[in-house]
Amino acid sequence: MPSRSRVLAIDWVVVLLLLLIVGGSRAAELAPLLAYRLRIEPEPLRALQDFRDRIYDMNFLPPGERLWIPARFEHAGERYPVRLRIRGDLPIHWRGEQISYRLKFTDRLFQGRKEINLIIPWDKHYGVELLQTRVADDLGLAYFPGRFVSLAINDQDVGLYYENEHPTREYLQRTGREPSSIFTFAANWTFYFGQRYHTVWFEKPGTRERPPISSLGQIKQRRTFDRRNPEIARRQLGYAAEFYALLSEGSLEEIAARAGLYLDLENFARYVALQDFFGSKHSLAFGDNTRLYLDPSSGKFEFMPWDTRLMSLRERWEERGGTLAALLEPDDDMFRAVFEAIPGVRAARDAALGELLREGSVYAAELDRIHARLVRLHPEDERLRAETKRLGGMFRKNLELLAPYAASGAEIARKR
């Protein structure tokens, strides 16, 4: 029988441990954000300001108009030469007080990163994008690591930013993937702005024949492939075009027979589940937010979540007749075609969504924690406070609406 003093000592140890744990997590929440500094010489800074003025008038940042300027990036006593540009095709990124930037490390990598984005945080719905990376990780999807940072330009504080890694060859290698093409689609942008955007011509490999892709706008092939072999990169582009043609113009029978050759269907189902979990329709289409990685060893495309938006499901639910099935039916014709042609995809989506919903309260708490930390660090930012509160509430309401799926998803997962 342990003595009373020993019991007390054990109690104290437990208490101290608890204090350490609680105190540690508390300290982590109060820890300041990473501080980044940019130094830009007057001349390039002026050029950048002039450039911003010019794109105001265009109301769009076309790919051919990008202006890179030299700058110096500083963090934790280290200095890195970078090239910098305004990022974001749409004005939200550069018409306000804060501007989104892309940084390219020219001399040496920054924490293994070749390029990073510093994005105005409300464009990423504050903590939502960060939470999305954690959900993606849980689902086994590739994602672009993110975090919140404080930025100063020429010693002037310019506020809170969301940093995420840009798709680069280095990113692929660092995460254990082989260098290969990442594709983005941009048909809707052309339609909207009436101007050419990432236009690409391609032929079927080995022929002079163009694939029958009447509805294809453009495919953007990111230069993440192995540049030592440009012929393979060209063929990968043709392959992406074939895939697009199959989903956009193929019959359901053809899609049923062939989509699985191009697409990692389990990855696709999980990707859709992630989007549904956030109520996001922003990236549920082959559009400018698609990041489609081609695994060069298998010929399979994998979706990498990017720009997930938290959207209220309530209104949509009402419009769709108040049924969950209708609510979660993909809008995009090509996505829907895969769902219709291959019933297993829907079941896989439901199972993955069910898994997420069972952990819904944990994710909601995580979002709250991210937001609480930001608010604590920036108490003066009324907008941050209001917006994070709204987003947190919306996330919980979405979860309530989707709750019935937690059980049915579990049943589906069990059957699978």
Add this chain to the structure above:
Amino acid sequence: MSRGQIRGKWALAGLGALAAIAILATLRLAAREVVTIESAEFDPGRSGWIEGTWREGWSRRPVWLRRRLSASPLRPWVTFDFSRVRGGEPVGSLVLASDAALLQYHAASRTEGLAHGDLLPNRLAKIGGGEVADDFRLALVFEPSLPGRAAATTFTELAGGDAARLIALAEVLGAWEVLASNRLPISDGQRARLPFFVPRERQDLKILATTSIEVFLPVPLTRRVVTEPGLREALYRRLFRVAEQVPDLAASVERIAGSTALRALDLDVSEVRPRLETTAAAIGGYLRSVWVECLIAVVGADEAEIALTVYSVVPVVLEGFEAPLPAEGARVEAALGLQLRQETAEVAAVVKQGRLRFATDVRFDPVPHDTVHFATARLDFVLAGLERFGEVPWELLDALEPRLTNLITGEPVPAEHITGFVSERDSRYGRAAAEGVEAFANALVRRLVRAGPGNSPRLDRRTRRLIVTAGSYRVVEDLILPPGYGLVLEAGVELRIHPGRSILVRGPLAVLGEPQRPVSVRGTSGEEPWGTLAVQGRGVSIPGVESPRPRVEMRHVVIEGGAGDYLGGVEYTGQLSVHHADLTLEWATLTGARASDALSVRHGRVVIRDTRFADNAADGADLDHSEGSIRRSLFAGGQRGDALELSGSDVSIEDSIFHRAGRRCLNATEGATVRLRGSLLRGCSVGITSRDGARVEVRESVFHTNTRAFAATRGNQVFGGGLIQAEDLILIDTGPEDRLDDLSKIEVEKMIRVGAAAVSTVLEPLETTDGFSTQRYRALRQALRHVSE
């Protein structure tokens, strides 16, 4: 009490009133959500024009009218005015800007308690800023009002549940010409505080104004409409009748324009009436519009699948299919044997009025997607009995048409609204390939041409294997097996592959050579190389099904002269390429490769034993992101390559020889982990290279006539430096200069350097010194014996 205080009190009172209204509205909305709507309320007889008023019985909000005014400013402006315009001149403010002058977008957002990305609260239910292209929601800075009246009240009043009035009001609103401009001039003080990019002169904004009527029903009602076809039908019928009431609707325009709410706007409605007729006709037409797509695909040789898709908001009945009778008597007889199946129902063909007919009574209830505007339904049928024709009766299928009736109007769906096509005739192959039927087997076997007498390759459908028995074959086209199908090459098989052609197996591969009857895979031309013999383990992904990694077992096989290929989005760099599969390679010879690698393995597990890689153009073997073991094998690289390259792999190697590579005997990169023991590395530019985070442990091995023994470097910043840990080595005639950078490390223990002349005498001193005694160095002595081989 000062004027300011009085104003404040009024403002407080106003706010209180607004809050009360909001609470009441919320309660009312909530109450509406749970209202049960009886089917009797859909009775069209209860709707109609009674004493000049359209009486509705089914909802206060049956039809949603949207009037969107969207402006897309290029940059922050001061504030905005929406104005009505007549003859190009503003005639009065429609929506006045708020007092949030000089506030930029974000600041203005804060005053509203909203942030970017929100949908508008749409207080002015029927007029408000809509969603603009770039998410710049101007209406956030507006406090909409009408001269002398609260706008919200005005339009709520107008937008009651009166469908007819809404239709009319849509036209009235559409008659407005609207202008938005920045609210200048402003005071000099305000101007001085403006950021430089805010326009200082008066400018007009482009306005996008649209009016639309959408059938947005309350949720409970919509749910029932979706699930209960009878209710939906009643709803459509009634809408249809609304649209038929054009004269009455037109008359109501005048009433609306003269209403209390709109009188102040001084509307000119003279243009409204003709437009209203167009609108009403469009609504009526909409309910008449039924578009049908009919796809017919022949599958196998005896059946056609018919997929009928109806695009419509109204239910439709399929009365049957018909086609002209085939011309000849025998074909008519054959046609009469056709059967149309739909799930459990089955209909036989009959002849009526000189046409072949299938009579059905199948109802299509299109399911709405977003609103009831967009609805589709699809049903599949099978036409069986085609084999009676002896061949596919394309002319009959081409002429087969569905007959459909619109259940609301009772009218037949006009032929021009039915599009149909018979699918590509070669689709038979696609379907057959997926299902592994005979046509598929024949198609595969055709690609393998037997050169001499004997059995043809056969497809075992039970095991899903294409089995090739002993004999000589030519592969005249790419032989690509469908996912899940395996290939078996039995002992004594000689495959001769035409230049540029390849074999791709998306399942298991068994090459069952025997010492006296090996299997050989070569080209047909000595000059032009063939492509690749490739195994792809991730042939097709099936959600929820964990497919086993295919096994590749190869023994007693000679593979020669391949150049690699690009197939299905994948570059196969080896003449033998194995991706995402488990490879066992024994007693094999891979030689004369013109590819980047004689053997390429990616994401595989490998066991290689007693195998020889020789006389290849570039790398002997290249293992990427793989794991496994290698024993008693010989790797030779070409002038442009390495004997063995390991990238990101974890491999143990024992008792093997690496020699005569123009570059490296063993090249480990990108985090590879390699354990090498008892081996000989001879005649290479570099014995072992460890780069970019690779770690190589080499023990009890011999380096012979290499320019240098080791190189450890970092070439890619993503990774760290290389590490080589060496122990118990003998270096014979190998240069002393290792290559090393600051990030890398080479650790060597117990190494002897001797000249070539001393080779024959190396063994003896080793066995007599303390460091190199007998038992422990069996592997080293084995490596030394290789020197003399």
